Amino acid sequence: MDQTTTSTEGTSSDSIAVVDLFCGAGGLAYGLKQAGLHVAAGVDLDPSCRFPLETNTGATFVCRDVSAVTADDVIGWFGEASIRVLAGCAPCQPFSTYSQSRKSEDNRWTLLREFQRLAVAIRPEIVTMENVPGLANQSIWKEFVAALEAEGYKVTWREVLCTEFGVPQNRRRLVLLASQLGKIELAGPDTKDLRTVKQVIGELPAITAGGTHPDDRLHTASSLSPINLRRIRASKPGGTWRDWPKSLRAKCHVRKTGKTYPAVYGRMEWNKPAPTMTTQCYGFGNGRFGHPEQDRAISLREAALLQSFPPDYQFLDADDEVTFNRLGTLIGNAVPPKLGEAIGHSIRTHLSQVRDGLPPPQGQLSLF
Structure with a gap:
């Protein structure tokens, strides 16, 4: 297939293929699938991502460092699709608010350049990138956008508040969409009604600190010291x-530096969205991750629900052991699926506009 093909004639659901770089547990891939896109493959260095990605999305998992992925590899994973979507979320720690003390020379920012390398070499019809807002202030982001524009892409990007897309947490993200076919934008929020902690986890059975519900082994909470x-x-x-x-205050709270972190050891509120889920969201002392009512931190399942994963999302094979560090990393690092779904609908709307030459009727997000 010619790498520069951009025709949408005869487009069917099978003629759109997504390759998700840095796929993690499949949050973005799952959201794109829910929007009707076919996810062909996901790439990640962590073998723990294989089971959730393949089980929940049907995509093929490739366990590989993205720096070792070639353009020919990705072209092969796209197959004969006429519309190719290169998606991803390069690890964002160097630019997150939790690591502002790091220097921009941290070598992990080069992963964005690996994404750029593949996008420029392959020139897929659609490119989408999700990341932390702080990245937009870095020169590497400006270089990334300029490189896409130099290849003929129409590029748009903006910071979004995930609550506006059905994600029940105060998480801000940077979303980029780029197309070889014309202007593409992230669709506006579906609703302004914020989903609350109570709406999402209020009906889950009660458990104790250190306890696990017998019907769901991910509904487990970490232990608490006396x-x-x-x-x-x-x-x-x-x-x-x-x-x-x-008498209960920690020594770090007494020090001047500790007084600026009042949200640690905090309880969530029922009638508000949750704070941003992190890889340590299962720990009471790691942020405002205390259950609003029960005397424990939120469970792994609750954290996944607050990330907008569905209740039946499978993270582990039946024989795999539940470990907080492993599951916390998979859940906390994930792209919220509801945000991924909004990105997917925006791509389908864009393709519909390209095909018909007119915007689709209001509320019609289905392309086929």
Whole structure:
């Protein structure tokens, strides 16, 4: 197939193929699939990503460092699709708000250049990138956008608040869409009604700290030390450690530097979205990850639901052991599927406009 093919004649659902670089547990891929796109392959260095990606999306998992992936590899994974979508979320730690003290020379930012290398070599019809907002202030981002524009892409990008796309957490993300076929934009939010913690996890069965529900092994909460159990019992939803008796305060809170982090050891609030899920979201002391009512941190399943994964999303094979570090990394690093779904609908709307020469009727997101 000619790499520069851009025709949409005879487009069918099978003629669109997505390759997801840095696919993780499949959050983006799952969202794109829910929007009606065919995800052909996902690439990640972590072998733990194989089971969730393949089981929930049907895509082929490739366990490989993206720096070792060639353009010919990706072209092969696209197969004979006439519309090729290169998607991904290069690891963002160098630009996240949790690592602002890092220098921009941190070699992990070169992963974005690997994504750029493949996009420029392959020239897929559609490119989409999701990442942390802080990346937009870096020269590497400007270089990435300029490289796409030099290849003839129409590029748009903006910061979004995930709550506006049905994700029940206050997570801000940077979303880029680029097309060889014409102007493409991320569709506006479907709703302004924010989903709350209570709406998402309020009906789950109660468990204790260190406990696991017998019907769902991911509905498991980390243990609490005796002093942290006293601390969470002294915590109010939406409050801070400043609400505690002084005898419960940690030494780090007494120091000047610790006083600027009031949200650690906090409880969520039922009637608001959750805070941003991180890879450590299962730990009470790692942020505002205390359950609003029960004396424990949120469970792994609750964290996944707050990331907008469906209740039946499978992260582990039946024989795999549940470990908080492994599952926390898969869940916290994931692209929220509902955001991925919005990106997928935007791509389909764009292709519909290209095919018909007119925008689709209001509310019609289906292309085929």
